Amino acid sequence: MSDLLEGMVQAFWLLVTLDSDLVEITLRSLQVTLTALIIASVIALPMAALLSVRRFRMRRATIAVLNALMGLPPVVVGLIVYVFLSRSGPFGVFGLLFTPTAMIIAQVIIIVPLIASIAHQSLRELWSDYHDLLISMNATQVQRIQALLWDGRRALLTAALAGFGRAIGEVGAIMVVGGNIDHATRVLTTAIALETGKGDFAMALGLGFVLIALAIAVNLAIHWLGHTEREGRW
Amino acid sequence: MREMFPLVAKDALVRRNGRVLVGPIDLQLEGKGTTIVIGPNGAGKTTLLKMLHGIMRMNGGSLDWGCAREEAQRRQAFVFQSPVMMRRSVVDNIAYPLQLAGTARKDARAQAADWAARISLGDALDRPATRLSGGERQKLALARALIRKPDVLFLDEPCASLDGRATREIEDILKQAAAEGTRLIMSTHNMGQAQRLADEVLFVLHGRIHEFSPAAAFFAGPQTSQAQAFLNGDIVE
Ligand SMILES: Nc1ncnc2c1ncn2[C@@H]1O[C@H](COP(=O)(O)OP(=O)(O)OP(=O)(O)O)[C@@H](O)[C@H]1O
Ligand SMILES: [Mg+2]
Numbered sequence: 001m002s003d004l005l006e007g008m009v010q011a012f013w014l015l016v017t018l019d020s021d022l023v024e025i026t027l028r029s030l031q032v033t034l035t036a037l038i039i040a041s042v043i044a045l046p047m048a049a050l051l052s053v054r055r056f057r058m059r060r061a062t063i064a065v066l067n068a069l070m071g072l073p074p075v076v077v078g079l080i081v082y083v084f085l086s087r088s089g090p091f092g093v094f095g096l097l098f099t100p101t102a103m104i105i106a107q108v109i110i111i112v113p114l115i116a117s118i119a120h121q122s123l124r125e126l127w128s129d130y131h132d133l134l135i136s137m138n139a140t141q142v143q144r145i146q147a148l149l150w151d152g153r154r155a156l157l158t159a160a161l162a163g164f165g166r167a168i169g170e171v172g173a174i175m176v177v178g179g180n181i182d183h184a185t186r187v188l189t190t191a192i193a194l195e196t197g198k199g200d201f202a203m204a205l206g207l208g209f210v211l212i213a214l215a216i217a218v219n220l221a222i223h224w225l226g227h228t229e230r231e232g233r234w
Numbered sequence: 235m236r237e238m239f240p241l242v243a244k245d246a247l248v249r250r251n252g253r254v255l256v257g258p259i260d261l262q263l264e265g266k267g268t269t270i271v272i273g274p275n276g277a278g279k280t281t282l283l284k285m286l287h288g289i290m291r292m293n294g295g296s297l298d299w300g301c302a303r304e305e306a307q308r309r310q311a312f313v314f315q316s317p318v319m320m321r322r323s324v325v326d327n328i329a330y331p332l333q334l335a336g337t338a339r340k341d342a343r344a345q346a347a348d349w350a351a352r353i354s355l356g357d358a359l360d361r362p363a364t365r366l367s368g369g370e371r372q373k374l375a376l377a378r379a380l381i382r383k384p385d386v387l388f389l390d391e392p393c394a395s396l397d398g399r400a401t402r403e404i405e406d407i408l409k410q411a412a413a414e415g416t417r418l419i420m421s422t423h424n425m426g427q428a429q430r431l432a433d434e435v436l437f438v439l440h441g442r443i444h445e446f447s448p449a450a451a452f453f454a455g456p457q458t459s460q461a462q463a464f465l466n467g468d469i470v471e
Pocket of ligand 1: 250251257274276277278279280281282313315464
């Protein structure tokens with residue numbers, strides 16, 4: 001018990017003195033996850049809008065696959081990315097394994113289905129509102145998608161934040177493809193796993209606090225966005 | 235620009251879930267005047283208007299404009315029975331059809347502001363359209379439909395939840411549009427309004443066109459007993 005207490009005090013000090021390791025790891029986490037989030041959003045949001053406005057034959061199947069992919073265990077995603085990026089794999093020549101890029105790739109694969117699925121749910125609703133109006137006005141397919149993305153932007157931001165929350169807290173895939181290399185691919189979650197294993201509770205707890213703070217901030221943002229949406233402000 | 239009319243429907247039919255909602259209908263609309271569509275609730279007025287506008291898929295028959303289908307589509311607009319408010323400001327809602335047609339945003343918003351003033355929403359430009367009252371929404375929808383200066387305008391009970399004054403405002407706007415050559419095809423449950431605006435009357439019953447005659451003749455004495463009963467406010471069999 002005293003171990004834990006002491007660890008918390010030290011963790012607090014690491015935080016207020018902006019310990020250089022802690023800051024470095026936090027910044028890398030943010031860099032990897034934000035990059036993954038931007039790439040994933042660019043893929044997932046238009047995809048969600050397209051799935052809402054277009055009736056093509058494979059639409060239902062696509063949505064089902066998307067929802068199934070959402071439940072994919074991250075470690076398995078990590079394994080697959082590992083196989084593809086490893087030296088003998090198809091993309092081995094690029095030497096991406098154990099780099100932040102590999103981690104970004106894994107995170108993108110993990111959160112694209114999540115963001116697309118959440119975004120699709122709200123855009124589908126918006127489209128059923130807009131359907132008659134936009135068709136009556138002769139909006140082209142692209143204009144319909146633009147209208148949905150613009151007028152649904154709050155809901156889309158919520159979807160993106162959910163993706164961020166999932167990515168920043170993910171450890172399995174990141175560990176497999178990143179390798180948790182000091183000063184190279186070590187991020188909040190993998191560092192916590194390592195320091196806990198080593199018995200360095202101070203560092204582990206300090207990193208944990210940062211992660212918790214990020215998670216709370218994201219959830220508050222989602223809550224606030226949902227609130228303003230219901231209020232009809234945007 | 236080619237003439238859009240006559241609009242000819244032959245055996246036009248709309249069926250949903252195995253039930254015939256409208257049709258089969260034979261109808262020819264000429265390019266002049268205002269057509270008022272009346273009939274009891276559930277008769278098929280909305281379905282008929284949407285079918286003529288081309289946003290309700292037909293299950294049989296044909297519908298032909300005087301010009302090419304795409305061109306006709308571009309030159310008409312529709313005001314829905316329950317107006318759709320896009321989740322943007324009042325001015326952006328009204329400007330939207332212009333922007334779709336390629337007008338620059340600034341120009342579109344300026345025209346939209348003019349229209350907002352005409353429907354006495356001039357001081358609500360930047361308010362979210364989703365916060366407007368039912369009557370204000372209907373007025374917005376009308377301005378949004380007229381801003382592209384359509385040659386044909388379908389209106390589905392555009393004054394349903396408006397007070398007397400707003401109804402007159404709308405009617406004035408509609409009369410002016412009609413005077414400028416816009417072809418109006420409009421449903422209403424307000425017989426006073428029907429008499430004020432109609433050049434010809436379409437009486438719809440059970441999804442069929444029961445009577446189609448010049449307004450003066452229709453209101454002087456309909457040919458069928460059902461139309462007579464409807465005008466008297468009796469139950470229509
Ligand atoms: N998409 C649809 N699928 C199935 N039934 C429909 C659909 N749209 C309308 N209906 C039915 O068709 C009938 C005619 O509806 P419509 O809305 O055209 O009536 P209306 O004359 O406009 O009535 P009101 O005066 O109440 O507006 C109604 O019984 C309605 O339930
Ligand atoms: Mg109706």
